[in-house]
Structures are given as structure tokens and as C-alpha cells.
Amino acid sequence: xxxxxxxxxxxxxxxxxxxxxxxxxxxxxxxxxxxxxxxxxxxxxxxxxxxxxxxxxxxxxxxxxxxxxxxxxxxxxxxxxxxxxxxxxxxxxxxxxxxxxxxxxxxxxxxxxxxxxxxxxxxxxxxxxxxxxxxxxxxxxxxxxxxxxxxxxxxxxxxxxxxxxxxxxxxxxxxxxxxxxxxxxxxxxxxxxxxxxxxxxxxxxxxxxxxxxxxxxxxxxxxxxxxxxxxxxxxxxxxxxxxxxxxxxxxxxxxxxxxxxxxxxxxxxxxxxxxxxxxxxxxxxxxxxxxxxxxxxxxxxxxxxxxxxxxxxxxxxxxxxxxxxxxxxxxxxxxxxxxxxxxxxxxxxxxxxxxxxxxx
Amino acid sequence: xxxxxxxxxxxxxxxxxxxxxxxxxxxxxxxxxxxxxxxxxxxxxxxxxxxxxxxxxxxxxxxxxxxxxxxxxxxxxxxxxxxxxxxxxxxxxxxxxxxxxxxxxxxxxxxxxxxxxxxxxxxxxxxxxxxxxxxxxxxxxxxxxxxxxxxxxxxxxxxxxxxxxxxxxxxxxxxxxxxxxxxxxxxxxxxxxxxxxxxxxxxxxxxxxxxxxxxxxxxxxxxxxxxxxxxxxxxxxxxxxxxxxxxxxxxxxxxxxxxxxxxxxxxxxxxxxxxxxxxxxxxxxxxxxxxxxxxxxxxxxxxxxx
Numbered sequence: 217x218x219x220x221x222x223x224x225x226x227x228x229x230x231x232x233x234x235x236x237x238x239x240x241x242x243x244x245x246x247x248x249x250x251x252x253x254x255x256x257x258x259x260x261x262x263x264x265x266x267x268x269x270x271x272x273x274x275x276x277x278x279x280x281x282x283x284x285x286x287x288x289x290x291x292x293x294x295x296x297x298x299x300x301x302x303x304x305x306x307x308x309x310x311x312x313x314x315x316x317x318x319x320x321x322x323x324x325x326x327x328x329x330x331x332x333x334x335x336x337x338x339x340x341x342x343x344x345x346x347x348x349x350x351x352x353x354x355x356x357x358x359x360x361x362x363x364x365x366x367x368x369x370x371x372x373x374x375x376x377x378x379x380x381x382x383x384x385x386x387x388x389x390x391x392x393x394x395x396x397x398x399x400x401x402x403x404x405x406x407x408x409x410x411x412x413x414x415x416x417x418x419x420x421x422x423x424x425x426x427x428x429x430x431x432x433x434x435x436x437x438x439x440x441x442x443x444x445x446x447x448x449x450x451x452x453x454x455x456x457x458x459x460x461x462x463x464x465x466x467x468x469x470x471x472x473x474x475x476x477x478x479x480x481x482x483x484x485x486x487x488x489x490x491x492x493x494x495x496x497x498x499x500x501x502x503x504x505x506x507x508x509x510x511x512x513x514x515x516x517x518x519x520x521x522x523x524x525x526x527x528x529x530x531x532x533x534x535x536x537x538x539x540x541x542x543x544x545x546x547x548x549x550x551x552x553x554x555x556x557x558x559x560x561x562x563x564x565x566x567x568x569x570x571x572x573x574x575x576x
Numbered sequence: 577x578x579x580x581x582x583x584x585x586x587x588x589x590x591x592x593x594x595x596x597x598x599x600x601x602x603x604x605x606x607x608x609x610x611x612x613x614x615x616x617x618x619x620x621x622x623x624x625x626x627x628x629x630x631x632x633x634x635x636x637x638x639x640x641x642x643x644x645x646x647x648x649x650x651x652x653x654x655x656x657x658x659x660x661x662x663x664x665x666x667x668x669x670x671x672x673x674x675x676x677x678x679x680x681x682x683x684x685x686x687x688x689x690x691x692x693x694x695x696x697x698x699x700x701x702x703x704x705x706x707x708x709x710x711x712x713x714x715x716x717x718x719x720x721x722x723x724x725x726x727x728x729x730x731x732x733x734x735x736x737x738x739x740x741x742x743x744x745x746x747x748x749x750x751x752x753x754x755x756x757x758x759x760x761x762x763x764x765x766x767x768x769x770x771x772x773x774x775x776x777x778x779x780x781x782x783x784x785x786x787x788x789x790x791x792x793x794x795x796x797x798x799x800x801x802x803x804x805x806x807x808x809x810x811x812x813x814x815x816x817x818x819x820x821x822x823x824x825x826x827x828x829x830x831x832x833x834x835x836x837x838x839x840x841x842x843x844x845x846x847x848x849x850x851x852x853x854x855x856x857x858x859x860x861x862x863x864x865x866x867x868x869x870x871x872x873x874x875x876x877x878x879x880x881x882x
Contacts, residue, residue, distance in 0.1 A: 356861055365616065365669070366803060366806060366860060369800070377849050377850045378846065381847065384846075506674075542688055544681050551677040554673075558674060559659070
């Protein structure tokens, strides 16, 4: 008989190993899924994980890794702060949209003026938009005790409708021949978030993501606020006695994740995506939840997990083109990863013991 | 704008139809939460139910079989949640989220060949005389079978919780799992059964959207109804009849909003479409002051250790 025994302390080794085990298990289960869909599983897995990095056209795909990874890392870093403290912001998608709208709105308002200060202003507006949207659940939770999970999620749908209204109305390109969507910011030099070194995919969002990783690492390991976050997550009662102010923590965690998600949206809309359109958001806000968990809520882990998840996006695109693998298959694949991760996490906190239970 | 085009009788009848998916999903989740488990995967289980029910109905030509398949599919997906939270001791919030993300992906994959297909229609109840009555007829006697099943389910759950031994055990497990365990109740087994019931109900709710309310299959068609169902359980303070009240309220908002869109009110469509979500938030704010009725062990995992 197999029994579970709670470990006195979570196992460090398993904590590092579970993401790897989960990725391997996902590859196996994913291969099975692809086989059921009638695709060669080995070929499909190779296309997703190998082709973007070392394949024939890798020179084209490698920059994409940064482009797709940056928003994921940026959002996931913010989410991880809250998740650590048991504050669940799952509406990052909405904050991402609002950041993009605020930022792009500022940029479009200045059109066609060319000036150095436009892009910094857009960045500030983007962060502000995300912060504003995340502050709604934060404020409601602090003031009324409203569940932040449900409110932040409801606001995603509100943001999506707002995005539709903007791209069909106020922000619509007046020279766009009636097509929905704003002016293309890529053609507006002062607002364009271009590659810092052409052709590398290295835009300001990537820089921001790296800064966020360092910032989060310092915060969590060297700063009082970070200590309070960890304390609240691991021992809420002890945190209360130690004088941690839960309201301030909620406002801080949700606000920061909102700012980061808003920035991610702004960098995306002013760079790779280029214009405000009804469907410019592609669900990074939700995928970032997987990234945060896969990275063990640790800044460096999130950086690696963001890279891996970006890889599955790009590999998924290639598999779609080359093997006619449906795009939703990759979504299933990403969902499975979270399943396996949560399941194997058992081994971090529990020890499996075999044989009959001894009488105490 | 022409508000006189809105027929109040049809409005109430369609409100009941709009509320039924919410009813199914929320009453299932209510039982799950009564057992002390918070399953945030309702949206995922609903959408899986929506496509499983749709596909089965199209292939077999029987909407009823579709509903059976939907309940099965929802329950099947909830097994994953049960394994994660009851055996692997995973965090319930994270597990529920993973269920939703996975369900949305899987349903899109399963539904590829069903986009644009028309499902077989479910017959409306037609009781001679009664269904033909003015006003009362279309509101009370003119619906499909599943709508009445949903209401019956509310009554059944209410009676189960209030009067039966099973309901007592369910509540004991949800209020204090350690005490329930000490009394010899199988906490994990009861919770798993509750989770399965919740999954089946969510599946039915999803199938009601794809087979009757819309009726069509499109990716992500549940559009947050699973999440609203979660909010509804809070709104109802974990009481079955209040779920009915809440669902009709939300159904009413949705239907009025759609009718206003059709009548061409000066408010842009997008802002009208936001309204159900905004009202959900508003209601949550008003009702979140009182948390005393929440099951005490909600969201906490149980592990029998010595």
C-alpha cells in the first residue's frame, strides 16, 4: 500500500525537479494527444521544442522567443508576488488590455507630432492603465472584502468590450477606409517600440522584463515588503502578529501586477502588434498564470518558464504550418503542463512510503 | 429606438432560458462548496459539456443523449480536479484555474469540425390547453424539458441539504473536516462525490448553452458564465433557492441588455454587453460584507495524518 507522509519541510530537490518532471510528462501526454490527432508524435514534439531553436529557420524564430517571452515574464513576475501571499489576481488579461489602450491612446493623441518624450509618456500611461484596472479589485477587497478572483476576472470581460468599443470607435484609424483598428504605431516613429538592435527581437519590453526579474528578486530576498509577502503566504497568522498590514499588501501586490501587465500590453501594442484591434490580445494574461507556477513563483524560475512557454507558442505556430496541427492543440498542451506540475508538486511536500502503516 | 417592440411576456420567457445554464452550474458548485471545496474550474467544465453535448446531439440526433454526454464529460473533467486536490493535495485555486485553461483548449480542439453545424432541436413542452394560455402559457408551460430539470434540481438539492442525512454529512465535511473525519465519515470520498456532481451539473449547463440557448458551437462560447455562476453561489449565501433568484436576476439583465441592443438604444453595444459583468461585481460588493454563511472549511485541503 502506498501512503503519503507529510515532510517536515518541503523538499528543495523536488521543488526544483518537479517543473522538469512536469515538462517531460507533458511531452509524453502531448505526444499521445498528437498521435490521437493523427500526427507523428515525435515529429510534433521535435517541431515544437527543437525547430525554433536549432532548426533551419532558427535565425528567424530566435528573436520571436524574446518577443513572446517578454510579456509572459513581465506579467508572471507581477502575478507571482500576489500568488506568494495568497492574493489571486487572475485578471491580468484585462490589465494588459487596459495598459495597451491607455498607452496607445496617449501615442495616438500626439499623432502626428514627432518628439522624444512621447514614448516615455506612453510607457507611464500604460503602467497607469494596468494599475488602475488592478486597483479596482484591490480596493474592493480592502474596503468591502470582495473576492478579488471573481472581480479581477469579470473585469477581463469588461476590458474586452472596452477594447472592442475603442477599436471600432474613438481610436479607429480615420484613414483606415472604415476598417476597425487604430493607426499602425509601427509607422509612427515617436511611438514605435522598435527593436533596440535591429532583427534581434530585443525591444523595450524585453528590457523591462529583465529589470522586473531583478527587481522582484531583490524585493523578495532583500526587502521588508518581500519578506512580508512571503510571511503572509506561509503563515498568515504569524504575519498578523508581526504587524503586517494586509490592506497595504493587497494594494501593493495587485497594483504592482497591474502595472507590469499594463506595461506588457503597452510594449506589445506599440511594438510587435502595432495597432489597437479587437483581437490584438492573445491570452498572455492567462498563459502567464501557468508561467508563474511553472517558475515556482521564483523570479529566475519565471524567466526560464517564460522562455519555455514562448517556445511552445512559436513551436505551436510552426507545427500548425508544417504539420497542420490545430492551434488549440497547443493550448491543451500548455494546460496539461499546469496539471502535471500541480500533481507532481505532491512530491515536494509529501513523502511516498510503501508498506503497511506502523502502529504508533 | 422603439421600446414598445419589447414584449414583456417573451422577455420573461427568454429570461428563464438565459438563466438556466447559470442555474445548473451554480447549483452544482453550491454542493461542491458545501463540502468545503472551491472548484474554480466551472468555466472549463461548462465548455467541455457544451461541446460534448453538442457533438453527441449532432451525431446521434438526440438532444437528450447530448445532455447525458455533457454531464458525463463535465464529471470526467472534474475527476482531474478531484485527483489534484484530494489525492495530490494541490492548491484548490491553482487546480481550478488549470481546469479552466485546459477545458477551454480541449473544447476548441474537439469542436473544430462542429463550427457552423446546426444541432437537432429540443422539443418544447406542449401541454394541451395549459401551453396555449395567454401570458401564463409561454412563461410557465412553454419551455423545453431541461429548464424544468434545472428547477427540479434546485428543489432536490435544497431538500437534500435540509432534510437528509446525506446533507448533514455534506455540511459537516464542509464545516470542519477534522471533526467529520473523527466521527468516521469518509471526508475524501464525500468530497470527490460532490466534485463529480458539480462537474456533471456544469456540463449540463454548458450543453444548455450550445444546444438550446444559442444553439450553435463557437469557441469559448460560455463567455464567463461559469465565473458568474461562481459569483452567484456567493450571492446566494450558499442557499439553493437564492441561487434561483440570483440566476433569474442575472438572466434578466442579460436579456434586457440584448433587447435594448436590438431596440437600438443610444448606448453603444459594447457598453450594454459589459453590463452583466459589472452588475456581478456590484452584487459581489454589496453581499461580501456578510461572510458568516460560507462553509468554514472552504478551500482548505484535508489530509488524514497521524
